[in-house]
Amino acid sequence: MQPTRREKAPRPPANIVIVDDEISSVIVLEAAVKDLGKVTSTTTPEDALKLIRDIQPEVVLMDIDMGEYNGVELCKQIKNAPETAKTAVIFVTSHNNPDLEYFSLDSGGIDFLTKPINLKTCKMRVANQLALRYYAEDLENAKKALFNEKEHFKATLNSIGDGVIATDAEGFVTFLNPIAQHMTGMKESEAVGCHIETVMKLKDATTHEKAINPAVAALYEERVVGMALNCQLYSHTGNVYRVEDSAAPIVDANGNVTGSIVVFHDVSESIAMAVKMNHLANNDQLTGLPNRILLHDRLEQAIKISKQNKLMTALMLIDIDNFKYLNDSLGHHIGDMLIKQVARRLDSIMDANCTLARVGGDEFVLLIPNVQAVRILNSIASDIQASMQKPFVLEDQEYNLSVSIGISINPTDAETEGHMMRNADVAMFRAKKQGKQRYCFFSQNLEQDLHERIELEKILREAIDKNSVEVFFQPQINLTTQKINSAEALARLKDKNGNYIPPPKFIALAEELGLIDQLGQQILRKSCIAAKEWYDRGKEIRVCVNVSALQFCAPGYFEQVFSVLEETNLRTSMLELEVTETLLMQDINLVESVLRDLSLTGIFIAIDDFGTGYSSLSYLKRLPVDVLKIDQSFVFDMLQDKQSLDIVKTISDLGHSLGLNLVGEGIETAEHEEILKSFGCQIGQGYHYHKPLAKKDFETIIL
Incomplete structure (x- = not known):
C-alpha cells in the first residue's frame, strides 16, 4: 500500500x-x-x-x-x-x-x-x-525549506507559459517572470519599483481607450478580478498582444492586503484562429463570399428590418448557364478560376447594402433588402446579365458565359427565408427552360412545376433503385414481307397512380440528375434479356435500344455494352444501338472511335430522328452507320406538306447512296407506307402496325 x-x-x-x-x-x-x-x-x-x-x-x-x-x-x-x-x-x-x-x-x-x-x-x-x-x-531547516520553496516558486513562475507580475500594496512592481518581461518589453531591473500601469499598458482592442489594470482593481476591491474582455497589451518595444486572465490580492496572516499578483497570457493566435474559423464557417473558401450559413442569418435579419420599414426583401438566385459542360471539358482548375472571376465581377456591381453569397458549385445568391419597387429588381437583374457580356480571360483564352436568374420577393410570394430560397430556385429553373440567359420572377405555376419535378425525381430514383423501369417494344415491319424483324425498346415509367409518364419528361430529368447511365444500362439489359429469350424460342428479332448522348460519351460505354452482351449471352448482331443526330455534334473523334469499336463487334448502329439535327454529311460518311431512321414528324406531314415529302425523298436518296437501310417512323396509314415503299424504304414503324407493347403483349404477336 x-x-x-x-x-x-x-x-x-x-x-x-x-x-x-x-x-x-x-x-x-x-x-x-x-x-x-x-x-x-x-x-x-x-x-x-x-x-x-x-x-x-x-x-x-x-x-x-x-x-x-x-x-x-x-x-x-x-x-x-x-x-x-x-x-x-x-x-x-x-x-x-x-x-x-x-x-x-x-x-x-x-x-x-x-x-x-x-x-x-x-x-x-x-x-x-x-x-x-x-x-x-x-x-536552519526552516530557512533552508523557505529558501527551497522560494526557489521552487521562482522557478515555477519563470517556467510557466503565462506572464506573472507581483506588486506591493500600492501597486508598484516587485517581480516579473520572463514571459511578463517579454510581453511588457521591460526587464525586471527596469520594471521593479514602477507602477503596474506604467509597466503593463492595457487598452480596449476596439476603442483603444485605456483599460483598468486588474491588479489595481484587485488591490482596491480586495478580491480576484478578471481582465476586461477584448483587452490588448501594448509592449514597450512596440508589439501588441491580445491578453486574458486575472489578478488577485496577496493577504497576510492578519488579513491585510500586502500586494497583488496578476497572471496573463497571449491569446492573439487563439483569437486569430477563432476569427479564421468563423470566416471558414460563414464564408465560401473559393471566393471568400458569404456561404449559406451567413446568408441565412442576413436574410432573416433583412426580412425583419424590411417588415418594420414596410418594404420588400428580394432574393436573386444566379446560376451560370452550361457551367457543368465547361467544368467537365476544361477541367476543374479552369472552372474554379472562372467561378472566382464571376464572383469578383458580380461583387463589383453590387450595392454596399446587398449581400452576394455563393451557395453551390455555380450558384450565387444576391440578397437585396429594403426594396421599394419591383422595377428596381428588373434593373439589377439586367445589370447582372450585362456584366457577363464581356468575355472572361483565363490563360490567354476567352470564355463567354451567361447566367439565368430566379427572383423571389418577400412578402409578395414568400414569408420565410426557406420559402424565398425555394421560390427563387423555381423561378431560376423556369428561366433555364425558357432558353437561359434571362431572368424570371416566381409564380404559383412555377411552384406547381417544382412540386411535380420533385415527385418525378423521387419516382425515377426509386424505379432505378428497384430495377422497376418497364421496357415496351414497338415492332419494326419489313415493308416487303410485312413481317416483324426487329423492335425498338422504349422505356416506360409509372407515376404513383399507375399512369405512364411521358418518356421525354423523365429521360430529360435523368440526364439532368446524372442518372441516365443507370437508366440506360437498365433498359439495355432488359432488352437483351428479352431478345435472348425470343431467340431461344425460335424468333430472331433484333432489339433497337436508344442511347443518350450523355451516356454514350461517358467513359467506359463500350465496356458497359459488351458486359451486358456477355452477361445475357446475346449475339451482337441481335442488338442495334440508336444514337441521335445531335450526338454527332459532340466530340466527333470520340464518337467515331466508340461507334467503330461497337460496329466491329457486329452491333448495328442506327441514326435516330435523322433530318432534325445539323450534322455534317462528311461526318455521316466517315461513321460506321448501318441504319437511317426518318423522323416521324416528316413522315406524318408528308401527305399534306410538299416540303416534308421532299425531305423524306432526299433522306431516302441519301441513305441509298451511302448503302444504309432506311426505317420510316410514324407510319399511321397505308398511304404513308406506300409512299415510303416507293422511295425504297425497307422498314416501317408506327401505329399503322402496332403501338409500343409490354413484353408479354409483344410476345403474343411474335410467338
Missing part, C-alpha cells in the same frame, strides 16, 4: 560526551543526564578530542582541570574543528574563581557547572542546551 503523504522522520537520540579524569564525577554526571540521550564518557583526557570528533555529540560535559590537560584548551580545539564547531561545551569544576568562568566561556564554552554537582541543575542545563541546539537546527 502506497503512503498517502511523507511522514516526518523521528529525531535520533542526542549524543552526550562526559570528559573527567575523576571516575566519581563521571558517575554523578552520567546519572544526571542519562535520560537525555546516549551518554559516552572517558576519564582519559588525551583520548577526548578523538572521541568527540568521532561521535560529534550535541553536548560535552568537561572538567576544566584534568591534571596536565586543560579543559579550556581542549574546548578551543573542539570549536576550531569544523565537524565539532557546533558542539555545546559545558564546563565542570570545583573552583569558584570568577575569572576561571570567564576564560572557560571565552574559549567557546556555553555554560558552567560547579562541583559538587546538583543533579537537577545539571540535567536542566543540559536539557536547555539540547533544546537550544534543536531549535537552532529546526530554524
Whole structure:
C-alpha cells in the first residue's frame, strides 16, 4: 500500500560526551543526564578530542582541570574543528574563581557547572542546551525549506507559459517572470519599483481607450478580478498582444492586503484562429463570399428590418448557364478560376447594402433588402446579365458565359427565408427552360412545376433503385414481307397512380440528375434479356435500344455494352444501338472511335430522328452507320406538306447512296407506307402496325 503523504522522520537520540579524569564525577554526571540521550564518557583526557570528533555529540560535559590537560584548551580545539564547531561545551569544576568562568566561556564554552554537582541543575542545563541546539537546527531547516520553496516558486513562475507580475500594496512592481518581461518589453531591473500601469499598458482592442489594470482593481476591491474582455497589451518595444486572465490580492496572516499578483497570457493566435474559423464557417473558401450559413442569418435579419420599414426583401438566385459542360471539358482548375472571376465581377456591381453569397458549385445568391419597387429588381437583374457580356480571360483564352436568374420577393410570394430560397430556385429553373440567359420572377405555376419535378425525381430514383423501369417494344415491319424483324425498346415509367409518364419528361430529368447511365444500362439489359429469350424460342428479332448522348460519351460505354452482351449471352448482331443526330455534334473523334469499336463487334448502329439535327454529311460518311431512321414528324406531314415529302425523298436518296437501310417512323396509314415503299424504304414503324407493347403483349404477336 502506497503512503498517502511523507511522514516526518523521528529525531535520533542526542549524543552526550562526559570528559573527567575523576571516575566519581563521571558517575554523578552520567546519572544526571542519562535520560537525555546516549551518554559516552572517558576519564582519559588525551583520548577526548578523538572521541568527540568521532561521535560529534550535541553536548560535552568537561572538567576544566584534568591534571596536565586543560579543559579550556581542549574546548578551543573542539570549536576550531569544523565537524565539532557546533558542539555545546559545558564546563565542570570545583573552583569558584570568577575569572576561571570567564576564560572557560571565552574559549567557546556555553555554560558552567560547579562541583559538587546538583543533579537537577545539571540535567536542566543540559536539557536547555539540547533544546537550544534543536531549535537552532529546526530554524536552519526552516530557512533552508523557505529558501527551497522560494526557489521552487521562482522557478515555477519563470517556467510557466503565462506572464506573472507581483506588486506591493500600492501597486508598484516587485517581480516579473520572463514571459511578463517579454510581453511588457521591460526587464525586471527596469520594471521593479514602477507602477503596474506604467509597466503593463492595457487598452480596449476596439476603442483603444485605456483599460483598468486588474491588479489595481484587485488591490482596491480586495478580491480576484478578471481582465476586461477584448483587452490588448501594448509592449514597450512596440508589439501588441491580445491578453486574458486575472489578478488577485496577496493577504497576510492578519488579513491585510500586502500586494497583488496578476497572471496573463497571449491569446492573439487563439483569437486569430477563432476569427479564421468563423470566416471558414460563414464564408465560401473559393471566393471568400458569404456561404449559406451567413446568408441565412442576413436574410432573416433583412426580412425583419424590411417588415418594420414596410418594404420588400428580394432574393436573386444566379446560376451560370452550361457551367457543368465547361467544368467537365476544361477541367476543374479552369472552372474554379472562372467561378472566382464571376464572383469578383458580380461583387463589383453590387450595392454596399446587398449581400452576394455563393451557395453551390455555380450558384450565387444576391440578397437585396429594403426594396421599394419591383422595377428596381428588373434593373439589377439586367445589370447582372450585362456584366457577363464581356468575355472572361483565363490563360490567354476567352470564355463567354451567361447566367439565368430566379427572383423571389418577400412578402409578395414568400414569408420565410426557406420559402424565398425555394421560390427563387423555381423561378431560376423556369428561366433555364425558357432558353437561359434571362431572368424570371416566381409564380404559383412555377411552384406547381417544382412540386411535380420533385415527385418525378423521387419516382425515377426509386424505379432505378428497384430495377422497376418497364421496357415496351414497338415492332419494326419489313415493308416487303410485312413481317416483324426487329423492335425498338422504349422505356416506360409509372407515376404513383399507375399512369405512364411521358418518356421525354423523365429521360430529360435523368440526364439532368446524372442518372441516365443507370437508366440506360437498365433498359439495355432488359432488352437483351428479352431478345435472348425470343431467340431461344425460335424468333430472331433484333432489339433497337436508344442511347443518350450523355451516356454514350461517358467513359467506359463500350465496356458497359459488351458486359451486358456477355452477361445475357446475346449475339451482337441481335442488338442495334440508336444514337441521335445531335450526338454527332459532340466530340466527333470520340464518337467515331466508340461507334467503330461497337460496329466491329457486329452491333448495328442506327441514326435516330435523322433530318432534325445539323450534322455534317462528311461526318455521316466517315461513321460506321448501318441504319437511317426518318423522323416521324416528316413522315406524318408528308401527305399534306410538299416540303416534308421532299425531305423524306432526299433522306431516302441519301441513305441509298451511302448503302444504309432506311426505317420510316410514324407510319399511321397505308398511304404513308406506300409512299415510303416507293422511295425504297425497307422498314416501317408506327401505329399503322402496332403501338409500343409490354413484353408479354409483344410476345403474343411474335410467338
